[in-house]
Amino acid sequence: MADKIRIATASLAGCFGCHMSLLDIDERLIDLVAHIEFDRTPLTDIKQIGRCDVGLIEGGVCNAENVEVLKAFRRHCNLLVAVGACAINGGIPAMRNQYSLTECLEEAYLHGSGIDQPQIPSDPELPLLLDQVHPIHDVVWIDYFLPGCPPSADTIFTFLDELLSGKPIRFAYRQIHYD
Amino acid sequence: MSGSFSIDGVTVPFETGQSIMDAALAAKIYIPHLCHNPEFQPHGSCRLCCVTANGRTVAACTTLATDGLEVANETHEITTRRRLLLKLLFVEGNHVCPACEKSGACQLQAVAYHCGMLAPEFVHFYPKRAVDASHPETIIDFNRCILCELCVRASRDHDGKSVFNISGRGIDAHLTIDSPSGRLGDSRFSASDKAARVCPVGAILPKHRGYEIPIGRRLYDQESISQVGDVASHREQEDG
Ligand code: SF4
Ligand code: SF4
Ligand code: FES
Numbered sequence: 001m002a003d004k005i006r007i008a009t010a011s012l013a014g015c016f017g018c019h020m021s022l023l024d025i026d027e028r029l030i031d032l033v034a035h036i037e038f039d040r041t042p043l044t045d046i047k048q049i050g051r052c053d054v055g056l057i058e059g060g061v062c063n064a065e066n067v068e069v070l071k072a073f074r075r076h077c078n079l080l081v082a083v084g085a086c087a088i089n090g091g092i093p094a095m096r097n098q099y100s101l102t103e104c105l106e107e108a109y110l111h112g113s114g115i116d117q118p119q120i121p122s123d124p125e126l127p128l129l130l131d132q133v134h135p136i137h138d139v140v141w142i143d144y145f146l147p148g149c150p151p152s153a154d155t156i157f158t159f160l161d162e163l164l165s166g167k168p169i170r171f172a173y174r175q176i177h178y179d
Numbered sequence: 180m181s182g183s184f185s186i187d188g189v190t191v192p193f194e195t196g197q198s199i200m201d202a203a204l205a206a207k208i209y210i211p212h213l214c215h216n217p218e219f220q221p222h223g224s225c226r227l228c229c230v231t232a233n234g235r236t237v238a239a240c241t242t243l244a245t246d247g248l249e250v251a252n253e254t255h256e257i258t259t260r261r262r263l264l265l266k267l268l269f270v271e272g273n274h275v276c277p278a279c280e281k282s283g284a285c286q287l288q289a290v291a292y293h294c295g296m297l298a299p300e301f302v303h304f305y306p307k308r309a310v311d312a313s314h315p316e317t318i319i320d321f322n323r324c325i326l327c328e329l330c331v332r333a334s335r336d337h338d339g340k341s342v343f344n345i346s347g348r349g350i351d352a353h354l355t356i357d358s359p360s361g362r363l364g365d366s367r368f369s370a371s372d373k374a375a376r377v378c379p380v381g382a383i384l385p386k387h388r389g390y391e392i393p394i395g396r397r398l399y400d401q402e403s404i405s406q407v408g409d410v411a412s413h414r415e416q417e418d419g
Contacts, residue, residue: 085277088298089269090305092278097305137300145298149277173403176297178276178288179394 004034005053005164009041010073012066013093013133014059017150018084019043022056024153032157035164049073054163055080057142058150060090061134065127074140079163082142083156085149085178087135092149094133101131144169147178182246186210186230187253193244200228200240203252209405210252211261211290213268213379214327215240216411219336222328225268227261227290258294265291269299271350273306273322280389281381283397284413287325289404304350311356313364316386317375324354324382329411334374342368354382376414 011019019042025032040049049055055077061067074080085091096104110118136142146159155175162169180195186208193202203210204217214225223241230239231251239250251257268287276282308321326345331354334342342363346355358366368374375383394400398410407413 082298085275089274089303092275094303094305095273095275095278098273098307132305135303137298138302145300147297173292174401176292177283177400178274178291179279179282 004037006037006039006051007041007054007056008039008049008052008073008077009043009056010058010069011042012057012059012069012087012136013062014084014086014091016042016058018056018058018087021084021148021150021153022156025157026153028157032160032164036160049076052077053079056083057081057087057136058083060086060093061130061136061139062093063127063129067130067139070136070139079143080140081144081146081159082136083146084151085147088137088145088147089135090133094135097132101129105129147176149179152177182244184244184246184248184250186250191244197244198240199230199232199237199242199244199248199250202244203239208252209293210239211293211404212240213286213290213325214329216329216377216409219329219332219377222332225325225327226264229260230257261294262291262296265294265296266299266301268325269296270301270303271306272304272325273308275322279323279381280384281323283394283400284392284410285381285399286379286404286410289399289410292399293404308353311363312386313360313362314366314368314370314386315364316370317363317368318384318386319354319356319363320382320384321354322382323380325380326352326354327379329377329379330354330374330383333377334368334372337373340367340372340374342366342372342374377411379410 038044039052040046049072055073057073061070082088086093105120109120146155148155152175155171158171158175159169181193183190183192185191186203191202191206191208198221200210200215210228210230212228214222215228221240223238226238228239229236232242232248276288311319328345331343331345334340342357344355345352347353356363356366370385398407398413
């Protein structure tokens with residue numbers, strides 16, 4: 001392969017579990033690194049995304065900053081992938097959709113147990129919360145979905161490996177699970 | 180009387196009165212299904228089992244097998260349609276599999292794996308539905324109910340109690356419980372009822388047994404539903 005493919009990653013409303021799973025590819029990462037270079041990702045600490053072949057998104061969309069980052073990824077990535085349950089259907093964070101945002105904030109910052117100096121944070125630097133948590137395909141077009149909470153390292157490796165080799169992307173039965 | 184017909188080119192024998200589904204189950208040919216359980220009258224509501232019979236789309240669980248019928252089951256078109264149905268089922272409820280005790284032994288998941296669904300993709304409804312934990316031994320999480328009516332049929336036709344019913348229409352259809360408060364704890368339901376063991380998803384679950392079987396070692400974690408069959412039949416074996 002002539003050029004390395006350029007990959008950016010982001011964690012939106014996720015727990016970084018999917019990124020941990022990416023790192024969990026272990027020594028096979030060494031094979032991958034020969035064919036991949038990273039753009040904006042928590043792994044490089046590059047803050048602005050440049051032109052990329054692939055964007056991997058972990059987490060759903062829960063605030064205004066998530067929307068901005070996701071749209072920037074869509075503009076810069078040829079192929080945008082929803083990685084993990086939260087990106088795909090909101091996941092655990094979307095369980096707050098059962099309640100109003102006010103109820104959530106009051107429970108977390110006013111009435112919950114063990115709260116000192118109850119107050120709802122309102123610093124202008126904090127991104128505004130959306131009234132519901134959304135899967136990322138609600139906001140931008142998504143080209144591929146990798147389910148799992150998190151998807152196993154093996155699933156992520158298979159995806160990247162087959163993508164690099166230009167093969168059709170196929171998974172073994174055990175590589176696809178929603179939990 | 181008996182005869183034979185074909186499913187995807189394989190000859191399948193049948194006895195008069197058997198549905199396409201009955202004959203397929205007897206011949207160990209897997210036709211995806213959610214609302215069917217051979218112990219109960221077929222219901223024909225989930226439409227997952229739709230096949231084409233001599234070119235016409237029919238539900239395999241409610242259509243009688245006839246001599247010489249040519250049935251198509253696992254074609255690209257039919258599997259694509261099944262994936263669509265499955266995606267709709269996922270977005271209509273709240274299916275947070277990582278937080279669901281049924282995960283790994285859930286028929287909705289297993290059929291979706293079989294049909295190659297990677298994600299529900301549609302807009303999620305996030306309906307606001309309750310959990311009923313009023314019964315000492317059994318919990319009902321309405322977020323996961325797919326309205327297959329298996330509990331309705333089991334309670335009515337096997338337990339003779341009619342604890343469950345479906346009420347409302349279209350998107351308002353929902354499971355109801357026959358008790359003064361509408362809660363399971365006040366109904367005649369018992370954890371030893373057949374109705375406690377037929378739910379294909381994580382809507383009716385036994386309490387106090389959470390994570391007895393670790394994730395990764397559950398019924399569908401290693402093998403496809405097309406190999407190991409329905410979760411309800413496994414529960415019957417386990418419970419003796
Ligand atoms: S019932 Fe099945 S599909 Fe729904 S959340 Fe539970 S495991 Fe997932
Ligand atoms: S509770 Fe379970 S068995 Fe009853 S209708 Fe819902 S999904 Fe079917
Ligand atoms: S299994 Fe036949 S319609 Fe549900």
